[in-house]
Amino acid sequence: MTAKQLSIGLVFALALGGCGSSSSSSSSSSGGSTGSADSGAKLKVVFIPKNTGNPYFKPVIDGFQKEAGPANIDFDSQAPATAEPTSQLSTIKDQTQQGVDVIAISANSPDALNEALDTAHGKGITILTVDSDLTGNESHRDLGVLSTDFSKVGPSQLELLGSEMNYQGDFAILSATTSAPNQNAWIAGINDALKQPKYSKMKLLTIVYGDDEPQKSSTEMEGLLTKFPTMKGVISPTSVGLAAAAQVLENSGQYPGGPNAKNGGIILTGLSTPNQMKKAVDKGVVAKFQLWDPAAMGMIAAYVGAQIHNKKIEAKRGTTVDVPNVGKVTIQDKNVVFAGPILTFDKTNIAKYDF
DSSP: OOOHHHHHSSSOOOOOOSSOOOOOOOOOOSHHHHHTTTTTOEEEEEEEOOSOOOHHHHHHHHHHHHHHHTEEHHHHHEOSHHHHHTTHHHHHHHHHTTTSSEEEHHHHHHHHTTHHHHHHTTTOOEEEEEEETTTTTTGGGEEEEESOOOHHHHHHHHHHHHHHHTTTTEHHHHHOOTTTTTHHHHHHHHHHHHTSSSGTEEEEEEEEEOOOOOOHHHHHHHHHHHHHHHHHEEOOOOOHHHHHHHHHHHHHSSTTTTTTOOTTTOOEEEOOOHHHHHHHHHHTSSSSSEEEEEEEEEHHHHHHHHHTTTTSOOOTTTTTEEETTTTEEOOGGGGGEEOOOOEOTTTTTTGGGOO
C-alpha cells in the first residue's frame, strides 16, 4: 500500500462528538456493471457503524460512496447513538423491514446481533461485517471485510511499544469497549506475544476501557497516570482513545522530554490516523503509532458485497475480485478479506499521508 493509495483526500478529526441522531448519506450513479440481478435497478446498501459521531468511520463511508457508481449502489449509512453491544439491533431490524439488499455492519458484539442478522439473511439480504467482525460467529454473515490481518495487529502494537521501552518496564492498555470484537482480538494478540522471551521484562499492569468516548477515555488515562507510578508505557488501539490519551499526556507534561517527565517519561502508542496525530507527533507526545487505510474497507465492502448479492461471485475461500480503486483482493479463511497492511507513522513519514 503506497502513500498515493492512502492519500484519498480524507480529512477527519478523531474526537467523538456523540449525538443522538443517526447519520446518513446516499449516493447514486448513472450506470454500473452490477445492479440488480434481474432488473438492473440499484442495490440498496446500508452501512451500520458502531455509533454516531465517531469520525473513524467517515473514510469508511467515503469508501462506500466512491464505489457506489461502479457497483450500481444506492448507499446509506445509519448508526446508533452509542456503541453498546445491542445498540445496533434496532437499526438492523429497521433496515430489514425496509427491504435493503445488503447490510454492512461494524459489529459492537460478536454474538448479540446474530439472531437479527439471521432474520435479515433469511429475507435474502447479504450480510457483511466491516472493520469489526462477528468473531467466533462468522457463519452469521457472508463476508468479513477487515482493515488488516487482525492476528498481526496486537503483536505489531506490542513490538512498537517494546522497541521504544527497550523491552522492559510496566505498561497498560486503554481500549474502547469491553465487547468490541476487534479490540479484544488485538488485546489477545498482545497477551500472546508477551509470552515470547524478548518481552519477558515487560509487564501488562491493567486494561481499562474508555468506551470510545473522549471524556471517559481521558478519565481512564488520568487514572492510569495516578494509580501506576511505575508505568512506562500505554497502548491505546482505538482512535478515540489514543487522541484522548495524547491530550492527557501532553497536559500532564509526562511524555518523553516533557517538563514533568520522570525516568524518561511515559511512552504512548496505538492506532489512529496521521491527520489526527500529527500535532502530537510534532510535539513529541507520541513518537510512533499505527493504522491502515479505512477507506479501502468501504470500497471493498461496497463492490464485493454487490458482486456477492448479484451472484456474480461466490463468497468462498480463494475467490479473487478486482475492486475498482483498490485492486485485486482474495477471500481468505472464514470468508475474510483484508484491506491492506498495517503502517507505522512517525516524524519521518507522517507528512506524506493525508487521511
